[in-house]
Amino acid sequence: MKRRRLLQSAAMVLPPLSCSHKHRAPLPFATLADLAAMLQTRQTTPPLLVEHFLERIARIDRTGPKLNAIIELNPEAKAITAACKPGLLRGLPVLIKDNIETADAMQTTAGSLALRDHKPARDAALVTRLRAAGAVILGKTNLSEWANIRSPNSTSGWSARGGLTRNPHKLTHSASGSSSGSAAAVAAGLAPAAIGTETNGSIVSPASACGIVGFKPTLGRISGAGIIPITHHQDTAGPMTLTVRDAALLMQVLADDFTAPSPLSLKGIRLGVLRKQSGSHPQVLALFEATLKQLRDAGAILIDPVELPNAREAGGLAFKAMLIELRADLNAYLAQRGGDVRSLAELIAFNEAHRDTEMPHFGQEFFEQSEKLGTPDIIAAGEQARKLARQLAGPDGIDAALQAHALDALICPTNDPAGLIDLKKGDADVRVASTPAAVAGYPHLTLPMGLVDGLPVGLSLIGTANADERILALGQSIEEITQARHAPVFSAR
Template identity: 45%
Template sequence: MRSPLAAPPCAPDAEPGPDLDSATIPHLIGLMAAGTLDPVDLTRAYLRRIETVDRHVRSVLAVNGDALREAAGSARRWAAGRPLGALDGIPVLLKDNIDTVGTGATAGSRALVVPPTDDAELVRLLRAAGAVVLGKTNMSEWGNFRSPWATSGWSGVGGQTNNPHVLDHNPCGSSSGSAAAVAASLAQVSVGTETDASILSPAGHCGIVGFKPTLGRISGDGIVPISSWQDTAGPMARHVVDAAILMSVLEGRGVDYAAALVPDPLPGARVGVWRRAGFHAEVDRVVESSVDVLRRAGAEVVDVELPHLDRITAAEFPALVSEFKHDLEAYLRTRPGAPRTVRELIAFTEADPAEPAGFGQERFFEAEKAPPITDPAYREQRRTATALARAAIDDVLAAHRLDVVMAPTNAPAWRTGPDGDPAGLGSSRPSAVAGYPSATVPAGFAGPLPLGVSFTAGHGADALVLRFAAAFERAAPVRRAPGYLPTLP
C-alpha cells in the first residue's frame, strides 16, 4: 500500500531546485557560493514541504515567521561575498525544549506557552553562523519523563508525531519531531536533545543520522532539563557530513568535525560488535550484514559484551528523579508565567483539559518526593551509575584494543497505540550515563521500517565516532527517503 506522498522526495516543490533529500550542506553551500541557489528559495522550498508534507507527519510545532527574512539576510551576505560560515542560509529546525525567542520552548507542555525571554546559547551560535531557524519540532512531553505509560512523540501542545516511513508507527524518543522532520526533508538538519536514547533512538527509528556528543561539548544553557549529569543537545541529519558541520557550530569552539571525517578509519581498525542478539530476527540480520560491511572495508571485528547493564539501570533511574526535580525547578525560575515547582506542574496538568486520561504524572509524583542532590544516597546512586557506565565502555575498549564499539540502535518501530511504548531494544544506556559520544547511522530495513547501528567510543572521542559513522555510511549507503505508507502492507 503506497501513499500519494510516496513520490520523489521533492515532489511537493513546485519550482525546480536541488533534491532536498539527497543534498548535503557542502553541496548547498557550493551552489550558494556559485550564485546558483538563493537561500530564500531554499528556505521557501522547505516551508512548502512543511505545509504539504507535515500534515501527515505532524512533526513541526511552530514555524518561524521571520525565516524568510533571515534567509534574505543570508542572500545579501552571499551576494557581497561575506557569508558567516558553513551554515549561512541553511534551514534548521529545533526541538521545542530549546529556548528560542519568537517561537518559544514548551517541552511539549502547555505550562510553558509563555515564550522565553532569551535564546539558548546554542541558538545564538546558530544565528551567528547564519543558519535560518525554520521553527520548532514536537517532542515527547517533558522528555518522556512524566509517566511510564506515555506514548513517545505525543505532547499536549503538538499531539502525536508519526513515523514518516509508516505513518501509524512511532518515531520513538523525545526528539521524535526532530528526527521525523529531517527524515521527511522538512529541514536540512535539526537539533535534538538526549538524556538516555532521545537522539539515537528516534534517529534510528526514522532512518537518519543522530549524534550524541561527549557531555559538556554543547552548552545546556536555555534547554529544558531532565539531568545536567546526562543531558546534551546534538545534531540530527540525513548525512553524516551535515551532522559533523552542525556539531562544529553547536560546540562553538572552532573544531572542524567535517574535516575530521577523513581519512577512512576502517582499514586496519578494530571494531567491537555488541550484537544484542536474539531480540529481533531482522535486527540480527542487519547487524550481521553490518559486520560484513566492516570486514570488507578492512576492519577486524571482535564480538564483545558490555557489562554492568542491570546495575547501571538500577542506579541511573533514582538518580535521574532527584536531578530532574533540582534541574527543572532551577530552569522554571527563568521562565516568566511558568509554574515554579514540580508540585505546581502537577496541579497545572491535573487542571489542563488537553491532557490525556490514558496516562498520568507518576514521574512527577516521584520527583516531588525525591531526595535532594545533597543526599548521600542520591550521591552514591549517581557515582555508581556513572562509574559503571564508563567502566563498561572503557574496559571493553582497552581489553580488546578496540577503536570503537558498534551495536544495533533500534528494533523496527512499533505501531503507535494508547498504552505507551513497548519494551524495546536499545544500546544507548552505557554511553548516555557515561557521557560518552555515540553516533547512529542507517544500516538496513525491516520491510519499510529503518534500522540503525551505533558507534561508541570513550570520553572526548567525538571526531573518531563521527569518522567511523561516515566511513560506514560510505561503505553501506542504505538510507532512503520515507514512503509515507499509511500502515504496514
C-alpha cells in the first residue's frame, strides 16, 4: 500500500485528535521524520504530541481493541515536554521495553512480579542517550516475561505483571516476542518508535509479525549497560519503527560513531537468497518471489540460492552456551541491583511461592536447567561451545557465504504468519529466520514485505559485523520500492 493510502486508511479507522487552529495533530502512523518536520515548522509542539499519543493509547491500548502493549505510562511525560533538550529527537515520544532500566517514576521488571518493588538506581546507557537527544520517554512496553527465557512452553507477549499483548492486525494472533509490546505499540500508532531487545529473534520476530521495521545491530554497537540480561554474548537493544529511515535516525543516537546512511541505488547490488532459511509456506514464498522480482527490476543481482554453512550446528551450540551463561549474567545483575531477589536461585523460589500469579500458564524449566549449570567443568564447556558457535555462525557461516559470492547482503523472508494465541499450549511453532545473525552478533534488519491472510510477513537483510549502516541503506532503498507496510485493522477474528 502506498504511504498516502496507508495514512488515509488509518485515518478512517481512528481519526486523529483535534487541536487548536494554530497547530494540527499528526496523522496516525506519522513517522519520527514526519513529526520532527512538524516540530521544526511549528505545526505542532512536544506537549501536543504527547497528548496525541496518550489519547491514542487510551483508545486503542486501554479500551477499544485492548492491545495491552504498554505496561506502564510515564507520569512525567507531559512535564518533560516543557523543557525538551535540543537534539535529534527533541520532543519526540519513544517507548522503552520493560527490561531496560529507567531511574524515574516507572519500574523496570522484565514483566516479573519479583522485581516490581525495587527500582533501578540509574538509567540504562541507551536511555541516557535518548534523554540527551531530547526524546520523551512515553512509557514502558510489555514483553514476554524475562525476555522469553523462562520456559520452552511460554506464550510470547505474556508477563505476570503486564498480562497478554495482542497482534494489532488480528487480535486472536500472537504479537510474537519477546519485544511484543514494542512491536504492537508502534504498529498500532501508539508511538512513532520503541526500543526493543534481542537475544535471538526478540526484535526481528515481533517486528515482522506486527508489520513494522526492526533492527538488531551488530553486538556492541549499542551499550548493554542497564538492560536485564540473558547472555552478554548475544543480548542487544535495537530500534523498532515504522520506517528504515527512522531506525537509522535512532541508531544515530543509540550508537557511537554511527553515520546516517543514505538510500543506495540497487543497480548492481548483489544479494544472496537464503532458500533454506525461507521455509515452505506457499503464500510466504509467493510473496517473496514477487519481492525478488521487484528487486531484479530495480537492477539488483540476485544469487539464488546461497547456502549458509553450519547454521544448525552453530544454533545448537549457542543454545547450550546460553543456558550456562544465563545463570552467571543474571546472578551478577540481580546482585548489583539489590532488592528481595538477588540470584537466579532466589528468583526460582519466588516464582514457586507465587505460582498462582507467576506461573498460571507455563513453568520455569529453563531457569531450573540453568541453575544446575554452575560447576567449573560445565562453565568451561559453555565457553568452548560459545567460541565455536560464534566462529561457525560468523566467519565460517555468514561471512563465508558473503565472500563466496561477493555479496552485499543475504535476504530471506523473516517469518511465517503469526500463530493463534493459546495460553494452554504456548506458542505455535512458527518459522523465524533469526538464529544465524543472533549467534554471530551480526546486523539483521527486517522490513515489511506484505500480508498473508491479513498477517504481516517481513523481509530480512543480514550483513557482516559492523555493516549496520550498509544494511540500513539497502533497507531504505528496498522500502522505497516495495512500499509494503499496511495499517492494522484490529480484526477480532
